[in-house]
Amino acid sequence: xxxxxxxxxxxxxxxxxxxxxxxxxxxxxxxxxxxxxxxxxxxxxxxxxxxxxxxxxxxxxxxxxxxxxxxxxxxxxxxxxxxxxxxxxxxxxxxxxxxxxxxxxxxxxxxxxxxxxxxxxxxxxxxxxxxxxxxxxxxxxxxxxxxxxxxxxxxxxxxxxxxxxxxxxxxxxxxxxxxxxxxxxxxxxxxxxxxxxxxxxxxxxxxxxxxxxxxxxxxxxxxxxxxxxxxxxxxxxxxxxxxxxxxxxxxxxxxxxxxxxxxxxxxxxxxxxxxxxxxxxxxxxxxxxxxxxxxxxxxxxxxxxxxxxxxxxxxxxxxxxxxxxxxxxxxxxxxxxxxxxxxxxxxxxxxxxxxxxxxxxxxxxxxxxxxxxxxxxxxxxxxxxxxxxxxxxxxxxxxxxxxxxxxxxxxxxxxxxxxxxxxxxxxxxxxxxxxxxxxxxxxxxxxxxxxxxxxxxxxxxxxxx
Ligand code: UGA
Numbered sequence: 001x002x003x004x005x006x007x008x009x010x011x012x013x014x015x016x017x018x019x020x021x022x023x024x025x026x027x028x029x030x031x032x033x034x035x036x037x038x039x040x041x042x043x044x045x046x047x048x049x050x051x052x053x054x055x056x057x058x059x060x061x062x063x064x065x066x067x068x069x070x071x072x073x074x075x076x077x078x079x080x081x082x083x084x085x086x087x088x089x090x091x092x093x094x095x096x097x098x099x100x101x102x103x104x105x106x107x108x109x110x111x112x113x114x115x116x117x118x119x120x121x122x123x124x125x126x127x128x129x130x131x132x133x134x135x136x137x138x139x140x141x142x143x144x145x146x147x148x149x150x151x152x153x154x155x156x157x158x159x160x161x162x163x164x165x166x167x168x169x170x171x172x173x174x175x176x177x178x179x180x181x182x183x184x185x186x187x188x189x190x191x192x193x194x195x196x197x198x199x200x201x202x203x204x205x206x207x208x209x210x211x212x213x214x215x216x217x218x219x220x221x222x223x224x225x226x227x228x229x230x231x232x233x234x235x236x237x238x239x240x241x242x243x244x245x246x247x248x249x250x251x252x253x254x255x256x257x258x259x260x261x262x263x264x265x266x267x268x269x270x271x272x273x274x275x276x277x278x279x280x281x282x283x284x285x286x287x288x289x290x291x292x293x294x295x296x297x298x299x300x301x302x303x304x305x306x307x308x309x310x311x312x313x314x315x316x317x318x319x320x321x322x323x324x325x326x327x328x329x330x331x332x333x334x335x336x337x338x339x340x341x342x343x344x345x346x347x348x349x350x351x352x353x354x355x356x357x358x359x360x361x362x363x364x365x366x367x368x369x370x371x372x373x374x375x376x377x378x379x380x381x382x383x384x385x386x387x388x389x390x391x392x393x394x395x396x397x398x399x400x401x402x403x404x405x406x407x408x409x410x411x412x413x414x415x416x417x418x419x420x421x422x423x424x425x426x427x428x429x430x431x432x433x434x435x436x437x438x439x440x441x442x443x444x445x446x447x448x449x450x451x452x453x454x455x456x457x458x459x460x461x462x463x464x465x
Contacts, residue, residue, distance in 0.1 A: 015091030164342030179218020240448025250448030336403025351402025
């Protein structure tokens, strides 16, 4: 087929991680014939059986449904993906082991593997988060290595989905950014745009805004968006540090800031900071790339954003150690291993990091998480995991909440007080109703929030009692 004729029927998805698997299932849901390509045969076998190798609400039924109809299949063979009209590049770009930059091995490798099979006109669409300039390099690779050469076009269409909301974010994103080689007015851009508009006809028809850009701008939109979100989170966590020093309450401060519509309350929740497979490595890769292209000064502040974020973790460790120093016990229950609720992803998880640091300090740590125990065990087999909240909290001297799962928010503080050694809770995510916990006899602590000061009347009552 010729993508300029507006007849996209088959799409390939290169890389079937969170992004690729979600995109594959959603493309099948939209009616396209989809082939998912991955180099990991174990993952491919699982997906081909309609099973999801990770936790993501609403995704497994979609996957199973379209695998069953045959509209969605998975393979390890690039030749099987070659016939697609549009190829979505969804492989990971983790942090390099030897520095802050992104490891582009999978991106370059998958394009190099696919290119020799591209012998008919098609569109390759980059969705992976990459350092600016990568798309231009890949376009060159395709021109040189694809038999169809100039008939193979490259566009950049960054992905903004959040784990835990992946399906909804894919089908109805906030915006669709289409980066076109040479910009929207360049010769050849119209063909790529026709195919992109066809692929995303459903979302565009529902009013999702379209942003047309050149390749570098499209690449930058993604890293800039994640950097902005990370900056907002670190800003409020820096305010939490100030509040601790000044005896002020960061939750009240954040609530007041949020009422200014120019600021808004989203991504302004203080606590343990950001983790996961995206925000931390993306801001580091952005800094590294800015330095490479001579614009390091512009992003120097992101190093501070990173530092504030990592300090959230050391401050939580210190809070626990200070609290343990008030008594003689050394047992801590950690509630939460995933980097956020609704996911079993433990990549750069703040809570798991804190648990591991406490363990290294000789503390007896017991972790419970509703979804992430298997993934956490794989990364930190040396830690102790408990099958329930009660088992994690049995005889604990401190209960530390690190992930705001709904089932933790709704815990009964009265019941839990009966199983712990000392009723002390550190709410590192500001997720618990402090008043109810205090009323149930708990000492409630949270970063950036002062302990209640006894009023003269309350103090007198305490003395009399
Ligand atoms: C993030 C972005 O939000 C997505 O738009 C983007 O597509 C994705 O990265 C990506 O690059 O693939 P995600 O990593 O799923 O999505 O998670 P977020 O919901 O952004 O949360 C990131 C971290 O920030 C979590 O650890 C969360 O607990 C923390 N966070 C979030 C806060 O500490 N405070 C907040 O107010 C909000």
